[in-house]
Amino acid sequence: xxxxxxxxxxxxxxxxxxxxxxxxxxxxxxxxxxxxxxxxxxxxxxxxxxxxxxxxxxxxxxxxxxxxxxxxxxxxxxxxxxxxxxxxxxxxxxxxxxxxxxxxxxxxxxxxxxxxxxxxxxxxxxxxxxxxxxxxxxxxxxxxxxxxxxxxxxxxxxxxxxxxxxxxxxxxxxxxxxxxxxxxxxxxxxxxxxxxxxxxxxxxxxxxxxxxxxxxxxxxxxxxxxxxxxxxxxxxxxxxxxxxxxxxxxxxxxxxxxxxxxxxxxxxxxxxxxxxxxxxxxxxxxxxxxxxx
Numbered sequence: 001x002x003x004x005x006x007x008x009x010x011x012x013x014x015x016x017x018x019x020x021x022x023x024x025x026x027x028x029x030x031x032x033x034x035x036x037x038x039x040x041x042x043x044x045x046x047x048x049x050x051x052x053x054x055x056x057x058x059x060x061x062x063x064x065x066x067x068x069x070x071x072x073x074x075x076x077x078x079x080x081x082x083x084x085x086x087x088x089x090x091x092x093x094x095x096x097x098x099x100x101x102x103x104x105x106x107x108x109x110x111x112x113x114x115x116x117x118x119x120x121x122x123x124x125x126x127x128x129x130x131x132x133x134x135x136x137x138x139x140x141x142x143x144x145x146x147x148x149x150x151x152x153x154x155x156x157x158x159x160x161x162x163x164x165x166x167x168x169x170x171x172x173x174x175x176x177x178x179x180x181x182x183x184x185x186x187x188x189x190x191x192x193x194x195x196x197x198x199x200x201x202x203x204x205x206x207x208x209x210x211x212x213x214x215x216x217x218x219x220x221x222x223x224x225x226x227x228x229x230x231x232x233x234x235x236x237x238x239x240x241x242x243x244x245x246x247x248x249x250x251x252x253x254x255x256x257x258x259x260x261x262x263x264x265x266x267x268x269x270x271x272x273x274x275x276x277x278x279x280x281x282x283x284x285x286x287x288x289x290x291x292x293x
Contacts, residue, residue: 045079045124048072048293069127072292078133079124079293081108084286089271091159091280095189096201096272099285101180104170105132106263106291113175121170123263131291132261137161137224137269139210140284144277145217154247157214159280160204162270163257169266184268195274202274206234208249209269212280219283224248230255 043051055063055071063071072078083102091097103109106126113121143159150156164184166172172183182188195202204211210224232239232253239250261267269287273280 042080042082042288043077045293048077048079049125051077052293069292073133076134076290078290080134080288080290082286082288084284085282086284089282091189091271091273091282093273093276093278094192094195096186096193096270097189098182098184098187099269099271099282100287101166101169101174101183101269102267102287102289104174104264104266105261105289107170109175112170113178125293126263127292130259130262131293132258132289133228133292134290135226135258135261135267136288136290137209137222137226138284138286138288139222139224139282140219141212141222141271141280141282142216142218142220143212143214143273143281144279145215147215149213149215152244153213153216154211155214155244157204157211157247158274158278160211160247160272161209162201162207162272163209164268164270165257165261166266166268167262168264170264174266187268201272204249204272206243206249206251209252210249211247213247222247226252226255226258228255228258230258 052068052072055068056065081103083100085100089097089099103112104121106124107121108124139161141159141161143157166183169183173181174183175181186193210222213220230253232242234250234254239253242248242253243250267287267289269285271280271282271285
């Protein structure tokens with residue numbers, strides 16, 4: 001079995017983004033037929049530790065640790081944890097919701113539950129202070145539909161998704177009695193907020209995760225990949241083109257969101273909608289985070 005990163009679908013060049021979106025060859029067409037299957041092998045933590053052990057200690061001439069690190073990263077052979085919601089959500093005007101919060105980086109949920117007993121949660125094995133290597137977001141969503149779909153359907157779309165980093169989430173009370181708790185303001189959109197022109201959250205910004213195609217009632221299945229090696233500059237022509245034709249935020253294309261994530265940080269995935277008559281219909285969402293060991 002080939003390691004995850006050496007499979008053909010994972011080959012990449014520095015400075016390019018392997019963007020899998022809901023577009024086909026035509027800019028204004030959308031895959032609304034079936035949700036893409038996950039054929040990628042995602043190794044577990046013990047798989048990665050075993051490979052490291054074999055490389056360092058079971059070969060005739062052991063591979064130096066620094067070279068093992070390079071081999072593991074080149075193969076993208078990293079453990080990961082996926083966080084998923086399968087319940088349908090409808091977010092109406094100004095009733096933004098957190099769809100999910102990831103378990104703090106390099107912790108598991110059971111470790112975080114130890115906070116309930118007043119003990120410090122134990123970290124999972126990891127390499128360095130910034131071990132995150134890749135984040136994959138999968139979204140199945142659409143807006144309210146109606147009216148005519150425009151060629152540049154990601155422009156003037158008022159339903160979208162944002163991410164928010166919760167720093168040192170492992171020190172917060174994310175869980176109580178085994179259940180996830182609300183630790184952000186108005187996570188479930190219980191209170192309709194009134195956004196003004198002075199509010200940064202009135203419209204989708206350059207750091208948005210993804211906007212829905214405007215006036216599309218069919219389900220859109222979108223995959224967004226953040227990689228620590230990404231380096232598309234926000235002010236480049238390429239970034240503006242990606243934002244225009246694929247609906248991604250141009251400020252999320254340089255890899256900083258991955259490289260700057262620290263051990264213990266969590267990512268909150270927000271769904272938003274603005275203006276009368278607009279609504280964000282979410283069928284499924286997931287976030288998978290990979291880190292180096």
